[in-house]
Amino acid sequence: MKKLFFSVFAFASLMILSQNACYYDNEVEQYGVAVCDTTAISYSQDVLPIINASCISCHVPGGQQESSPFTTFEEIKNYSDVILERIHGVGGIMPPTGPISDCNQSKIEAWVRAGTPNN
């Protein structure tokens, strides 16, 4: 029942904020009820796979946004504060197609708050 309400609410939101419609819908379906573990976040196990899956296609030499590449730990670490802002839409949402899942946002946030460890 809760889920139904949430779906209806999400759909209603879509009608108003039509820009991210399809994306929003999928996000609720895929991640709305998932458990998100943000304890003991690892750069290599948690953060890097998210960057590789959602960001690297453009943020790589030869890519659309090669001026800010995310190909090494140092590069990702140096951009970590801005990455945190952009995945939440501050200054423009990243990736441009729509936000990554709430859980992945939380994981990157936990890693930045932990001081961007190389673990």
Ligand code: HEC
């Ligand atoms: C489809 C291509 C594309 C993808 C995928 C993408 N970006 Fe971007 N990104 C860009 C472009 C183009 C810019 C420059 C324009 C702007 O700042 O909005 C940018 C800019 C940025 C900036 C600011 C860079 C600077 O020099 O200030 C950050 C940080 C960023 N993206 C993070 C991310 C993160 C994190 C992801 C993945 C979650 C991501 N981007 C995925 C294309 C992309």
